[in-house]
Amino acid sequence: MFVKQISVFLENKAGKLAEFTKVLADNNIDLQALLIAETQDYGILRIIVDNPDEATEIIKKSGFAYKVTEALAITVPDEPGSLTKILASLADEGISIKYSYAFYSREHGKANIVLRVDDNEKASEILEKLNS
Amino acid sequence: MENYYQPKIETMPREELQKLQSERLAAQIKHVYENVPYYRAKMDEKGVTPDDIKGIEDLHKLPFLSKDDLREAYPYGLLAAPLKDCVRIHSTSGTTGKRVVAFYTQHDIDLWEDCCARAVVAAGGTSDDVCQVCYGYGLFTGGMGLHGGSHKVGCLTLPMSSGNTARQLQFMEDLQSTILCCTPSYAAYLAESAIETGVRDRLKLKAGIFGAEAWTEEMRHDIEEKLGLKAFDIYGLTELSGPGVAFECSEQGGMHINEDHFIAEIINPVTGEVLPYGEKGELVFTSITKEAFPMIRYRTRDICVLNAEKCSCGRTHIRMSKPMGRSDDMLIIRGVNVFPSQIETVLLNKGMSANYQIIVDRVNNSDTLDINVEMTPDLFSDSIAEISKIEKDLVNSLKAMLGIMAKVHLVEPKSITRSEGKAVRVIDNRKLY
Numbered sequence: 198m199f200v201k202q203i204s205v206f207l208e209n210k211a212g213k214l215a216e217f218t219k220v221l222a223d224n225n226i227d228l229q230a231l232l233i234a235e236t237q238d239y240g241i242l243r244i245i246v247d248n249p250d251e252a253t254e255i256i257k258k259s260g261f262a263y264k265v266t267e268a269l270a271i272t273v274p275d276e277p278g279s280l281t282k283i284l285a286s287l288a289d290e291g292i293s294i295k296y297s298y299a300f301y302s303r304e305h306g307k308a309n310i311v312l313r314v315d316d317n318e319k320a321s322e323i324l325e326k327l328n329s
Numbered sequence: 330m331e332n333y334y335q336p337k338i339e340t341m342p343r344e345e346l347q348k349l350q351s352e353r354l355a356a357q358i359k360h361v362y363e364n365v366p367y368y369r370a371k372m373d374e375k376g377v378t379p380d381d382i383k384g385i386e387d388l389h390k391l392p393f394l395s396k397d398d399l400r401e402a403y404p405y406g407l408l409a410a411p412l413k414d415c416v417r418i419h420s421t422s423g424t425t426g427k428r429v430v431a432f433y434t435q436h437d438i439d440l441w442e443d444c445c446a447r448a449v450v451a452a453g454g455t456s457d458d459v460c461q462v463c464y465g466y467g468l469f470t471g472g473m474g475l476h477g478g479s480h481k482v483g484c485l486t487l488p489m490s491s492g493n494t495a496r497q498l499q500f501m502e503d504l505q506s507t508i509l510c511c512t513p514s515y516a517a518y519l520a521e522s523a524i525e526t527g528v529r530d531r532l533k534l535k536a537g538i539f540g541a542e543a544w545t546e547e548m549r550h551d552i553e554e555k556l557g558l559k560a561f562d563i564y565g566l567t568e569l570s571g572p573g574v575a576f577e578c579s580e581q582g583g584m585h586i587n588e589d590h591f592i593a594e595i596i597n598p599v600t601g602e603v604l605p606y607g608e609k610g611e612l613v614f615t616s617i618t619k620e621a622f623p624m625i626r627y628r629t630r631d632i633c634v635l636n637a638e639k640c641s642c643g644r645t646h647i648r649m650s651k652p653m654g655r656s657d658d659m660l661i662i663r664g665v666n667v668f669p670s671q672i673e674t675v676l677l678n679k680g681m682s683a684n685y686q687i688i689v690d691r692v693n694n695s696d697t698l699d700i701n702v703e704m705t706p707d708l709f710s711d712s713i714a715e716i717s718k719i720e721k722d723l724v725n726s727l728k729a730m731l732g733i734m735a736k737v738h739l740v741e742p743k744s745i746t747r748s749e750g751k752a753v754r755v756i757d758n759r760k761l762y
C-alpha cells in the first residue's frame with residue numbers, strides 16, 4: 198500500500214511546530230503520524246494525515262515549503278521476526294531504506310510501518326511476492 | 330587564426346592608440362563644453378576649460394558624472410546634439426525614478442554597431458553564421474545592439490527578441506543557428522529546455538554572446554557543456570551606448586574595452602582617487618566619439634579590475650574583469666571587500682531564492698558573515714542529505730566568489746523581513762564607530 202507523505206520545511210525555532218500543527222488543527226486535519234528529522238538550523242517534518250489532498254492545499258496556501266511523496270506503508274503481522282523478514286528480503290534485492298517510522302491506522306486498527314525506500318515500485322513488487 | 334572586425338584599430342600599437350584617444354578626448358571635451366550647459370557648469374565650477382584638456386594625461390582634472398547627475402539632467406539636460414540630428418533613444422529598465430534615456434545620432438548608432446560587430450567576430454562570427462538574437466528588442470539596448478553588430482558582420486540575423494522558448498528552440502534547430510545572443514540566465518534556461526525536449530543533439534551552436542547580468546565562471550562552464558558552445562562575455566551600459574563597450578575574445582580572460590571609443594579608469598569609490606591598473610575599484614568611463622549623449626568620467630558603480638597585459642589574441646585594447654559588485658553597497662568583512670551582489674549572483678546561479686539576508690557581526694574581535702536564504706518549494710527535498718548537499722555546495726561557491734567563509738542558514742519561505750515589499754538585504758551589527 199502507498200500513502201501520501203507530506204514533508205514540510207520548518208526552522209528550528211521555538212513555536213514553529215506548534216504554529217504548523219495549529220494550521221492543520223484549524224482546518225480539521227487529523228494527524229495520523231508525525232516524524233521530525235532535524236539539523237541545527239532546520240527540521241524536516243514528515244506527516245501522514247487523513248486527508249492528504251486537502252492538507253496539501255492548506256499547507257501550500259500557508260506558504261510552507263513542502264513536498265508530497267508516495268511512501269510505502271506496510272501492515273506488519275503481530276508475530277516475532279515478521280519485520281525482520283520483510284527488511285531482509287528488501288535488503289537482499291538491494292533496496293535501501295532512507296528512513297522508517299510506525300503509525301496507527303484507524304481504518305485497519307493495526308500498526309503500520311512507513312518505509313521510505315529508494316525504489317518504490319521494486320520494493321512493492323518484492324513485498325507482494327512475500328505475501329503471496 | 331584570430332579574426333578581427335576592424336583589425337587596424339583593434340590591434341593598434343598602444344602608443345598610437347593613446348595618441349588617438351588624446352585627440353578624440355580633447356575634441357569630445359570641447360564638444361560638450363560648447364553644447365551642454367550642464368557639463369559647462371560642472372567644469373566651470375572646477376575651474377577647468379577645454380584648453381586644459383590636451384590629452385589623456387589631463388583626464389583626471391575633469392569632474393565626475395554620476396547617476397544622480399543623469400537623473401537631475403533628465404531628459405534633455407545632457408543632450409549634446411540638436412534633436413533633429415538624433416534618430417533614436419534607448420532607456421534603462423531601472424527601478425522607478427532611476428530611468429535613464431540615452432540619445433543617438435546615426436553616427437552614434439554606427440559606432441555602437443561596430444563595437445558589437447567586434448564582439449561577434451571575436452566570438453568567431455563570419456558572414457557564414459546564423460546569429461540568433463534573443464535579447465529583448467525595444468528600449469533595452471541588448472536586442473538592437475547585437476542585431477546591428479550581427480548585421481555588420483553579415484551573419485544571417487534572427488531577430489527573435491526574448492521569450493517564447495519553444496519557438497526559440499524551433500528556429501535554433503530549423504535554421505541551424507550557430508551563434509546565440511542572450512542573457513546568461515536565459516542561455517541556462519534554453520540549455521535545460523533543449524536537453525529536456527531532446528533537440529540538444531540537433532543544434533549547431535558554436536558560440537554564445539552573453540551579457541547584461543552577472544554570471545559566474547561556473548555558470549559559463551555549465552552553459553558551454555550543455556549547449557556545446559563557447560560562451561563569451563559582453564559588457565555595456567545604456568548610458569554609454571549599450572552592449573559592446575567591452576567584449577571577450579577567444580582567450581576568455583576578461584573583456585577588451587573598445588578604447589578607441591571609451592577611456593576607462595579605476596577609482597577608489599570613496600575618495601575618487603585614480604588607481605593603477607590591476608587594482609580593484611570603481612569603473613569610470615569617458616566616451617570620446619559620441620555626438621548626442623557623451624559621458625564624461627561617468628561613474629558606473631561597477632567594481633572591477635583593469636588588466637593592461639598583452640593578450641594572446643593580438644588585440645591591444647586593455648581588458649576589464651567581470652564586474653564584482655556595486656560600489657555603493659560594499660562591505661568590508663575580515664579585511665575583504667564583499668558585495669551583496671556577489672552573494673546574490675551565487676544564490677541565483679544555484680537556483681536559490683533571491684530573498685536573502687546578509688548578517689555581519691563581530692564576535693571576539695572577529696567579523697562573522699551569516700547568510701539567511703529562504704527555502705523554496707523547488708529546492709526542498711524530504712531528505713536531509715539532499716538539503717545538506719545544497720548547503721555545502723552553496724558554502725563552497727560563496728567561498729570561491731568572496732574569498733571568505735560564510736555561514737548559510739536555510740529559513741522558511743517569506744520569513745525574511747521585507748520593508749515596502751523589498752527584503753532588507755544587509756544587517757550590520759558591528760559597532761564600528
Ligand SMILES: [Zn+2]
Binds near residue numbers: 578579642643
Ligand atoms: Zn584578447
